[in-house]
Amino acid sequence: MTTSYVMSRRGVGWTDKLLLVHWPLLLLITVIASIGFAMQYSMAGGHLYPWAAPQIMRFAVGFVLLLAVALVDIRVWLALAYPAYLISFLLLVAVEIVGHVGLGAQRWLEIGPLQIQPSELMKISLVLALARYLHGLALDDVSKPHRLAVALIMIVLPAALVLKEPNLGTATIILADGFSLLFLAGLSWWWILPAVGGVVGAVPVAWHFLHDYQKQRVLTFLHPQNDALGAGWNISQAEIAIGSGGLAGKGFVHGTQSRLNFLPEKNTDFAYTALGEEFGFVGSVALLALFAIVMYFGVRIATQSRSQFGRLVAMGITLNFFFYIMINAAMVMGMIPVVGIPMPLISYGGTAMLTVMFGFGLLMSVHVHRHVELPRSSGGII
């Protein structure tokens, strides 16, 4: 028997577990976050404040959080999956009732000194809860209507609440996370293909239910030149910023677009444009390559896990990370409408940073506990 098998039986000390952490992945995350610090530093015109320094502090906190989450036994996470989902769901409902109106949307909930964004919690909770639910199902069961119906309710209900906040971007990611897990769990193509067809057919119907500002964003996206100084401003200025970077970029702290406020929300959702402007094609592609390696590690961790829960959690986290990147990059490059989705590890923002680091913590936990075998009926341990 291997040591890890022994570990699964008896448990080992946390110092031993530290050695099992995927250090290359952790290093990679730190490198990417550092690129983020550099961009925040640059966009402040070469100053640590107001953005770079707080961002570094948050990363430090997130780093510790990641390790702490990584060291928690995966069976504990299995046990916590449903309660976490339930709490997140209740917070989403609470935000709907007593939500704090920020940026024109009800997204924040203040509990004492804490400001929480339940939709961020829900993204992680849904991955955990859905992984747990699917973990308990045999391959054949996944496609059975009554089993599937439960999974769909688990996905759609919170997504609907988030959409109502309104937060189209996060709702989209919740849906994407959920459906991806169903797909990975082996949902029958007989369900998948008609559903895809149905969604395509339902687009005109969905249009009808969109908020005015959401419709405006879509229209602006389709015809940015109609409103070059208004809502189309973001898109055209972001394209100018990235495009003007050329092959090698304008050089660190020499981007004019981002530094001179031609880009609104330059340091948050549009941070990637600053990278494109200052480091050009080389820098932009390099960051995508670093992200790709992170995702490669994520997929490797998933396939190496010996529990279905671990696999699904690892893939759920990896894909969640991927959806962020895809939506943000496509948005700033003018490929999809503007939605408020940050670039993970690069964009300025506390909640996003902590959520991402917590997610990586779970991924790391799957890696640390990759040899732990969980029977289908296991309810986990606390």
Place this chain on the structure above:
Amino acid sequence: MPLFDRKDKSRYAAFTRRTLMTGGAIGAVLGVLGVRLYQLQILEGDQFRTKAEENSVSVRLVAPLRGRIFDRFGVELATNRRNYRVLIIPEQALEGVDEAIDTVGKIILLSDRDRDRIMRDIANNKKFVATTIAENLTWEQFARLNLHLPYLSGIQPDVGQTRDYPFGEELSHVLGYVAAASQSDQQSDSDPLLALPGFRIGKRGIEKSLEKELRGSAGVSRVEVNAYGRVIRELSRDSGAPGDDVWLTLDRDLQKFVVERMGDESCAIAVMDVATGDVLALASTPGYDPNLFNVGITQAEWKGLLDNDHRPLSDKALSGLYPPGSTFKPAVALAALDAGAITPQFAVNCSGSLAFGNYVFHCWKKGGHGHVDLHRGITQSCDVFFYNVARRLGIDGIEAGAHRLGFGKQTGIEIPGERAGVIPGRAWKEATFGAKWLEGETLNAGIGQGYVLVTPLQLCTMSARIASGKLVSPRIIRVVGKEGEPRPELPPLPFAQSAIDAVRSGMNGVANEPGGTAFGWRITEPGFEMAGKTGSAQVRKISLAEHLAGVTKNEKLPWKLRDHALFVAYAPVAAPRYACSVVIEHGRIGQHPDVQMARDILLYVQQRDPVKRSASWPVNAAGLDRDMTRL
């Protein structure tokens, strides 16, 4: 120990399969993003770079420093002075714009009109654009403002440049003035500087004729602006080329003397170096303060200038046209002698008048001069003598001779607005009136009356040509920028030397022989004696009734109707160096104020002798420290 049951194995296989598919999808999406980056940054990068540049870089013109104008000894006649001003940047005025302006108003005086103007300017500009509260502050005001500055938010003291004419009225007609470019200026001149707020261009005088040289070329400042148009920093600055400095032939000390001597008269005086044509003084009184136009002349001041019957805005020395009267006689005599129409011995008997056809032409002296030869004809200015000379010479001879002395065309002095005057002739009359020349008109032309019109500068040129025997023409610009134009060798005056000598002798007699019309006001200092010719020009037609009753004495007439008093002169008689012409509008001819002025000026200029003194040469004009130019 049941680690995996078969079902779990199959779902693991399914998971792996689907994970691989997912991985493929991720790869494909990243590939698409990469392609999009390639499209934006490599294929369309240049376009976006241009757009980004347009976004963030704003090109602003920098006004060049206007060239200065010096006199022949390096005295600054037109210069650039520091313009102390105070600006307000509305968005930085934390206590509000009104409060800030009130506070400034406690330190320097601001009228309600000023306030209205400031508020209007602020309303018309963006909040971060500096608006002028007040300019041309004294150093004391400026210092006081700076002292209070820590307590005034949004208020910004600033030092700009403005044109300054330290001698004001004294040189107004020579230098002209600068003012903001008008609409039509901007249409005829494509220089973008003209559209720059606060930019001034030359409107008159040297400022206008040398506008191109004085202006210099615009500098360019590339500034980085943010999305709101606010300047973040200056990227590069090309200061452009400052305008060329200009050295005039004028002697400021002499000019000062001349203008002071002219006093309150409506008067024009030119003083020239007879050898070169260098204009040493050129004045027309009254003048105006050119500084008024630079800072903005008020309605009342402008109206005052327009309504003044002494016409301060007109440069009488160049554009005032006067019948030369008797000052024209040397020209007629010279032409007649040269053409052989008369000899120096030619003489007539003056009885006080000459009957010609149906008309009687009077001499200014009622009793007549008796026997008059050329010398006496000039010294005593006998009209009858010159009627006879004119008849013998004919209008064609008068016309040709006058032209050779510089009349009837512009002298070519480098100041705009010069007029050509009139030397009548057969062709001229045909063209102007469509009528034949009448013989009687020749007689009038012979004593500088009738159609003949000249400028004071032309009179001075004539005097200089007779004095030097050379074909001199007035010039006032000595050096522009670094290089002075080489002076061409002057051709001799195209008259026989004996004729010139005879006329000089007559002009000497005018001042230096008893009975000469200027004898009473001659220069008595030995070696400084002047030669000259007096004249008066009738402003009104003398009526028949007046003829019968006897002509009213000039002094008893209202100012506007009195004759003009004219005098041309040169000195010293022995070896002439300076020529001078004086025209006093409606002067008191009895006291010959014109001769007195010329006497004082010619004595002063000979004693000072600016031509002999070494003039300052602009060795360090351009390229070197401009503040060191004064030698």
